[in-house]
């Protein structure tokens with residue numbers, strides 16, 4: 001089942017604010033890819049431009065955001081008052097640029113939505129600048145969650161089906177590495193990073209009500225209602241309750 005991002009588009013940014021770690025990662029990604037003014041950077045599955053716009057603010061390169069969901073792109077365009085980014089409705093399987101033209105392709109929280117990951121990685125490879133396996137080669141950068149993140153997700157205690165749904169969507173990093181190699185990418189590096197934060201119960205309830213992760217929209221309706229009810233009861237009893245959230249990210253880079 002594929003979740004719809006059309007419904008969540010208007011509230012997406014408020015429910016998923018960018019963290020300081022996200023911003024630092026964007027900066028590090030651009031520096032590592034040695035992107036300059038003449039380059040093209042493509043964010044595949046850019047959504048509302050939550051990361052695309054800050055990314056465009058960090059570089060003078062041409063920046064393109066590609067997404068299948070028109071409503072997500074509408075939000076992105078409305079925020080981009082300076083017209084800094086080219087927003088294109090398109091698919092990870094058929095990117096709207098010529099072969100060998102991009103210095104960097106970015107996929108953040110997208111690969112779990114792709115039914116044919118290797119095909120999408122092959123398409124990213126097609127558009128990346130060739131570099132003969134050397135330093136000038138274009139780079140694909142993927143941010144996703146690890147299986148450990150799925151198993152330890154802070155909402156699992158309220159919604160047991162989240163892990164069942166997400167296990168196949170977030171494979172082991174070694175599986176992603178093998179798929180990238182099969183797609184013809186090389187020099188693959190996988191960094192696993194942990195982030196810890198406390199979330200106030202009121203914020204958790206807001207996020208769950210807004211179905212801030214696609215998995216919440218895929219739950220059996222009764223399980224969703226009962227889990228939300230438990231969280232709302234906790235909020236009513238004690239607003240000072242904080243839930244500990246541990247995230248484990250896989251940051252994967254691969255070269256043409």
Ligand SMILES: C[S@@+](CC[C@H](N)C(=O)[O-])C[C@H]1O[C@@H](n2cnc3c(N)ncnc32)[C@H](O)[C@@H]1O
Pocket residue numbers: 005044045046047048049050051066067068069072090091092093107108109110113114
């Ligand atoms: C979880 S959101 C992440 C958005 C953005 N990368 C971010 O982190 O804020 C996933 C996005 O991927 C898009 N998407 C899903 N399948 C796609 C595909 N095959 N090609 C391009 N975009 C896709 C969805 O429409 C959605 O906007």
